[in-house]
Amino acid sequence: MGLTSRSLEYATVLAALVCVGLTVWVWPRLARRGPVAVLGRLGVIAVTQLTIITSFAVAVNTQFDFYGSWGELLGHVDKAPATVTALGKSGVYSTVGAVQGRLVQPAGPQGLDRVKGLPHGPAAQVGRVESVRIIGRRTRAVDPGFVYLPPQYFQKQYHRQRFPVMVTISGYPGGIMNLAQYLQVPQTAQRLLQQNKMQPTVIVMVRPTIAPPRDTECVDVPGGPQAETFFTKDLPEAIKQTYRVGHDPSAWGALGYSSGGTCSLQLAMRNPNVYTSAASLSGDYKIADDLTTGSLFGSGPAGARRRREHDLVWRLKHLPVPNVSVLAASSRQGEKDYADTMKFLHAVKSPMTSAQIILPRGSHHFTTWLREIAPAMQWMSGQLTFPQDITPAPAKHRPGATAHKPASAPAHSPTTQAAGRPRR
Structure with missing residues (x-):
């Protein structure tokens, strides 16, 4: 059952509803005094709350896809770079x-x-x-x-x-x-x-x-x-x-x-x-x-x-x-x-x-x-085309002064656009 599947969402909602129903049904039997009854009430409340929160979390994850698989949720994911x-x-x-x-x-x-x-x-x-x-x-x-x-x-x-x-x-x-x-x-x-x-x-x-x-x-x-x-x-x-x-x-x-x-x-x-x-x-x-x-x-x-x-x-x-x-x-x-x-x-x-x-x-x-x-x-x-134009030269390098040699683009920068798109 996938983490983002509708079947898991429906199952958790059903489990929450069942727990709520069971809580209503067994609560009178747990209304007695004594440590066993108190622990029973606390346990019923905890299980019911847990199933409700779980159903809500699964529904939100199904809607927004925060985690796509059980492996991602548990941290077992492939971290290798993707390929273009x-x-x-x-x-x-x-x-x-x-x-x-x-x-x-x-x-x-x-x-x-x-x-x-x-x-x-x-x-x-x-x-x-x-x-x-x-x-x-x-x-x-x-x-x-x-x-x-x-x-x-x-x-x-x-x-x-x-x-x-x-x-x-x-x-x-x-x-x-x-x-x-x-x-x-x-x-x-x-x-x-x-x-x-x-x-x-x-x-x-x-x-x-x-x-x-x-x-x-x-x-x-x-x-x-x-x-x-x-x-x-x-x-x-x-x-x-x-x-x-x-x-x-x-x-x-x-x-x-x-x-x-x-x-x-x-x-x-x-x-x-x-x-x-x-x-x-x-x-x-x-x-x-x-x-x-x-x-x-x-x-x-x-x-x-x-x-x-x-x-x-x-x-x-x-x-x-x-x-x-x-x-x-x-x-x-x-x-x-x-x-x-x-x-x-x-x-x-x-x-x-x-x-x-x-x-x-x-x-x-x-x-x-x-x-x-x-x-x-x-x-x-x-x-991206590496720009071939340069910023204006300082005053001492403007006409009438010694020319400033433009900086060249890095050796690994493209001088033309990618194939399929002419350079502008």
């Missing part, structure tokens, strides 16, 4: 620090001081993680964030070099702490860089909602929070103003888990002039209203149109296909989005390219996402 598979039309083929800038401001630790495994040492050797607040010039939103800067960012030979950007987005209601502490994004980036499996990249870690506690799903809500505008205009503007990052869309990608994965796909497919790659770990492929979102699209024909346009499979069938690369991750067992994931991947067509991470079993939980995050980040690094 490229897809074609016919199927499978081959530290907190001070930040200067009006729109990015330094923040307190925001929990970063409790995260283990962050870069520790000279920034030019191990990189740095900064705790910041990102100010939306258009939306007036203030979003907390962490920014990972690779060691090369601080090295002399790259002092004028721009870097690609990976925007990583947490799930809802999780915050940026989940990205650093549980998904281990900066720790993974540091390890991949050391293994020469990832090009130096600035990683911006944010949450999906800009108006907590409302789940905005990265949507511009009519008369409400303008989340899509924040992620496609405000955030890129703030990061470009503050850090040495690429200005071309080919240098920008979005990656997230759960609601953050949904956002990543939506942002890239709806705004290919901002993000040209997206990776989704256990995300959805369309957005619907619920108790946490409220009305995201409004009513009437205009609301229906906005809802359709946030259905990614519908977009692939009815609208021009964007020139972006996407990765979708799911599990054959334990994840409810597997069928939708395959439907989405099968709908992808040129010029869009796709890849997948499909585990035999998993769940909507960090145990699964930790297996997927390293290959997903490595895949995305291969999609």
Whole structure:
């Protein structure tokens, strides 16, 4: 009987009802005085409470897939990294620090001081993680964030070099702490860089909602929070103003888990002039209203149109296909989005390219996402173009002075886009 099966859910509910019935039936017999009767009453109460709590926990887990199997619940899980598979039309083929800038401001630790495994040492050797607040010039939103800067960012030979950007987005209601502490994004980036499996990249870690506690799903809500505008205009503007990052869309990608994965796909497919790659770990492929979102699209024909346009499979069938690369991750067992994931991947067509991470079993939980995050980040690094432009030279190197030799890109950084998508 599987941990997420309906039969287990029904069995635990039935057991709870039986225990309640038995408690009512035997209680008069346990109403006598004496230690045996007292122990009997305590035992009946304990068993009844235990079965009720168990039935509730099983029902919640069945609904949200926190644990996909008994092995995951007991900690017996496969921790080997997942594998990325490229897809074609016919199927499978081959530290907190001070930040200067009006729109990015330094923040307190925001929990970063409790995260283990962050870069520790000279920034030019191990990189740095900064705790910041990102100010939306258009939306007036203030979003907390962490920014990972690779060691090369601080090295002399790259002092004028721009870097690609990976925007990583947490799930809802999780915050940026989940990205650093549980998904281990900066720790993974540091390890991949050391293994020469990832090009130096600035990683911006944010949450999906800009108006907590409302789940905005990265949507511009009519008369409400303008989340899509924040992620496609405000955030890129703030990061470009503050850090040495690429200005071309080919240098920008979005990656997230759960609601953050949904956002990543939506942002890239709806705004290919901002993000040209997206990776989704256990995300959805369309957005619907619920108790946490409220009305995201409004009513009437205009609301229906906005809802359709946030259905990614519908977009692939009815609208021009964007020139972006996407990765979708799911599990054959334990994840409810597997069928939708395959439907989405099968709908992808040129010029869009796709890849997948499909585990035999998993769940909507960090145990699964930790297996997927390293290959997903490595895949995305291969999609992002390392910027060839450099920052303006200091005054002494401007016309009339000695020319400054541009810093070259790292030897392992791609100089062209991934196959199937021309370099912009």
